[in-house]
Amino acid sequence: MKYLTAASRLLRHSSRNLSDHRSNLQFFCSIRPSSSGLSYTSLRSYEHLIQDDCFHRKITLKNICFRGSGVGILHCLPKFQSDGIRTHHRNLASTALIPERNKSFATINSDDISYFKKVLGGRGVVQDEEKLDDANTDWMRKYKGSSKLMLQPRKTQEVSQILDYCNSRCLAVVPQGGNTGLVGGSIPVYDEVIINIGSMNNVLSFDKVSGILVCEAGCILENLMSFLDNEGYIMPLDLGAKGSCQIGGNVSTNAGGLRLLRYGSLHGSVLGLEVVLANGTVLDMLGTLRKDNTGYDLKHLFIGSEGSLGIVTKVSILTPPMLSSVNLAFLACEDYLSCQKILVEAKTKLGEILSAFEFLDINAMDLVLKHLDGLRDPLPSSKHNFYVLIETTGSMESHDKEKLEAFLVQAIESGLLTDGVVAQDINQASSFWRIREGVPEALLKEGATYKYDLSLPPEKMYNLVEEMRQRLGTAANVVAYGHLGDGNLHLNISTQQYDDNILAKIEPFVYEWTSKQRGSISAEHGIGLMKASKLHYSNSAETVQVMAAIKKVLDPNGILNPYKVLPTPALSQT
Ligand code: FAD
Ligand code: MLT
Ligand code: ZN
Numbered sequence: 001m002k003y004l005t006a007a008s009r010l011l012r013h014s015s016r017n018l019s020d021h022r023s024n025l026q027f028f029c030s031i032r033p034s035s036s037g038l039s040y041t042s043l044r045s046y047e048h049l050i051q052d053d054c055f056h057r058k059i060t061l062k063n064i065c066f067r068g069s070g071v072g073i074l075h076c077l078p079k080f081q082s083d084g085i086r087t088h089h090r091n092l093a094s095t096a097l098i099p100e101r102n103k104s105f106a107t108i109n110s111d112d113i114s115y116f117k118k119v120l121g122g123r124g125v126v127q128d129e130e131k132l133d134d135a136n137t138d139w140m141r142k143y144k145g146s147s148k149l150m151l152q153p154r155k156t157q158e159v160s161q162i163l164d165y166c167n168s169r170c171l172a173v174v175p176q177g178g179n180t181g182l183v184g185g186s187i188p189v190y191d192e193v194i195i196n197i198g199s200m201n202n203v204l205s206f207d208k209v210s211g212i213l214v215c216e217a218g219c220i221l222e223n224l225m226s227f228l229d230n231e232g233y234i235m236p237l238d239l240g241a242k243g244s245c246q247i248g249g250n251v252s253t254n255a256g257g258l259r260l261l262r263y264g265s266l267h268g269s270v271l272g273l274e275v276v277l278a279n280g281t282v283l284d285m286l287g288t289l290r291k292d293n294t295g296y297d298l299k300h301l302f303i304g305s306e307g308s309l310g311i312v313t314k315v316s317i318l319t320p321p322m323l324s325s326v327n328l329a330f331l332a333c334e335d336y337l338s339c340q341k342i343l344v345e346a347k348t349k350l351g352e353i354l355s356a357f358e359f360l361d362i363n364a365m366d367l368v369l370k371h372l373d374g375l376r377d378p379l380p381s382s383k384h385n386f387y388v389l390i391e392t393t394g395s396m397e398s399h400d401k402e403k404l405e406a407f408l409v410q411a412i413e414s415g416l417l418t419d420g421v422v423a424q425d426i427n428q429a430s431s432f433w434r435i436r437e438g439v440p441e442a443l444l445k446e447g448a449t450y451k452y453d454l455s456l457p458p459e460k461m462y463n464l465v466e467e468m469r470q471r472l473g474t475a476a477n478v479v480a481y482g483h484l485g486d487g488n489l490h491l492n493i494s495t496q497q498y499d500d501n502i503l504a505k506i507e508p509f510v511y512e513w514t515s516k517q518r519g520s521i522s523a524e525h526g527i528g529l530m531k532a533s534k535l536h537y538s539n540s541a542e543t544v545q546v547m548a549a550i551k552k553v554l555d556p557n558g559i560l561n562p563y564k565v566l567p568t569p570a571l572s573q574t
Contacts, residue, residue: 098563101190101191102172105172105559106170108149108171108191120153120154124151125149126149126150127148127149136194138186139444140444143184143187143189145188148191151195152196153195153197156200156276159311160280162195163276163277163280166559170559171193172188172191172192172558172559172560173193173559173560174194176197176249177197178220178245178249180241180249181525181528182451182525183522183525183526183527183529185307185529185561186307189529189562196218198218198220198246201216203216208231210290210318212271213316214272214288215247215314217311219246220247221237221239224247234319234320234321236264236319239255247315248311248312250266251270251273252302252306252312253304253524253526254303256524257483258358259355260486261354261356261357261485261486262356262393263320266303266304267303267304270316270318271317272285272286273314273315274286274312274314275302275311275312276310277554278556278557278560285299287316305565306561306565308555308560308561308565309555311560323393323394323395325397326391326393326429327391327392327423328389328429329391329408330378330379330387330389332379332387332388332417332418332419332420333416333418334386334418335385336386336461336462338416340459340484342416342417343458346390349406349407349410353400353404355391355392356391358389358483360386360435361479361481362383362385363478365377365384365435367442368442371438372434375434375438378431378432381419382419384418392404436481439481439490439492443494446477447496448497449495450493452492452510453488453522453523454489454491454510454514454521455520455522455523456487456489457487457517460517461489462480468493468506471505471506471509472506475495475502476502477493479491479494483523483524489523508534511534514538515538520538521534528565532565533567533568535565548570548571551566
């Protein structure tokens with residue numbers, strides 16, 4: 001009886017909250033004869049669905065809850081300052097840490113421009129001020145370079161010719177993809193030449209049996225998702241920036257995102273790469289084999305190297321099949337301990353169908369509801385300290401529903417969950433994902449953000465957030481969200497504008513705290529410019545020296561993405 005009461009509480013919330021949304025017939029049909037004897041359905045929504053045959057067919061054939069609004073979040077964001085988004089151009093949160101311009105780098109002259117025009121034609125050589133302003137500015141509007149030239153090659157051979165030339169002239173370059181990076185890695189620090197490979201955007205092959213996709217590195221992630229959708233496959237990674245970020249950028253940052261919990265990191269999914277080195281040498285490592293133990297597996301050096309070792313021009317990636325049954329629950333917990341316990345329960349009880357486990361705290365939720373149009377609190381009856389999104393993906397609707405239902409009922413019963421709702425159609429699932437994926441955009445609209453992306457033991461993670469709140473008092477809003485299932489905390493400190501006094505309270509405290517836990521100061525965003533001088537907090541001096549030595553071998557003149565990833569002193573000692 002107690003069991004039934006708990007379950008009906010969740011489901012009542014569910015139908016009340018969703019009563020004005022279109023519902024998924026297949027969902028209702030599959031769970032109505034549940035073992036608990038409960039019915040999730042209401043006649044009104046069922047009848048409504050039967051009339052809407054077109055929509056019904058769409059979901060039953062492809063019962064996939066696309067994340068986000070169907071387009072990447074960046075499609076909703078103006079590139080330039082408008083819509084209440086403030087601009088804070090600061091190269092680094094602390095200007096004192098910007099390395100001097102390397103005097104050995106040349107500056108571009110008219111002969112250089114003529115050469116590039118000869119290789120690329122006029123269209124691939126961009127000097128237009130507005131376009132350059134865009135390319136010189138990062139997504140957070142925090143870093144701004146002063147490049148006077150952007151090159152847009154269309155072929156690997158062109159990339160090779162450009163790099164060969166730049167290397168011989170000692171012209172520094174910044175590889176740029178979708179420019180959605182969050183650590184100042186994709187924009188020039190000074191006048192580096194921007195090489196954007198967005199024009200290299202063709203799918204080269206797809207093997208329907210193995211699921212192996214080979215494409216050019218400038219393909220936008222969301223376009224690859226759409227391509228695979230037609231083939232019955234999905235990309236093994238998904239992130240809020242999918243509408244703009246490129247697969248080459250994803251590989252170069254070793255992007256994590258929402259599916260890492262299920263499909264692992266790109267070090268596992270990427271099977272091969274084509275990379276152009278600083279001197280123009282093309283490394284063909286574009287294998288399509290799952291097993292290949294022939295010497296050093298060099299492609300791994302380039303995964304996550306943030307454009308500092310070479311330009312990725314082609315990618316071969318293993319993609320998982322699209323499964324027919326996807327469910328998404330938006331849940332509330334009163335305290336962080338309950339979030340952890342729910343994670344353990346989800347891993348054991350949902351097992352093989354668990355495909356995402358994300359969290360946001362009340363501060364993050366409040367910001368999203370304040371800034372993002374058209375979003376409503378899915379659990380409006382009261383405020384909750386923590387929100388958790390649990391997604392399941394499997395191949396048998398009835399089995400998956402039964403598992404999820406049993407899990408949720410038990411979680412309510414044991415008091416771990418205080419409220420919750422299960423998405424009942426694709427629109428609702430999208431709006432739940434939009435809440436989670438919309439936090440960075442909401443932060444951007446709120447003002448300045450000090451953004452930290454940490455790997456920490458989950459049981460310690462939220463202690464840092466609380467300590468930070470104590471340190472900063474009312475001076476800032478400390479916002480936490482992230483990929484809890486992967487031990488990845490996004491700690492964001494939001495203020496009206498950047499202020500060195502606030503920064504001094506945050507850093508080095510945040511890095512020292514992380515280091516003490518043997519955590520990582522970059523779980524997924526990378527090091528870029530922001531953390532090049534902080535690398536030692538997560539890596540020993542010897543490790544950093546080996547990294548610098550590798551950089552020296554592959555890029556002796558240091559033209560590739562200078563001032564990023566590695567601390568300048570480590571490079572000069574090598
Ligand atoms: P860019 O930003 O253009 O570049 C990033 C770095 O890669 C730079 O150092 C650049 O020099 C280098 N680079 C780019 N292309 C190449 C290339 N072809 N060859 C060599 N180097 C190259 N990241 C996550 O990991 N997980 C998330 O969940 C996530 N969510 C995000 C949500 C939002 C709203 C935003 C704005 C960003 C998010 N990010 C996330 C960060 C960012 O989207 C990722 O790092 C992404 O992989 C960057 O891809 P990009 O094409 O935009 O690369
Ligand atoms: C996310 O998970 O939302 C992204 O990594 C972006 C961010 O941390 O702001
Ligand atoms: Zn993230």
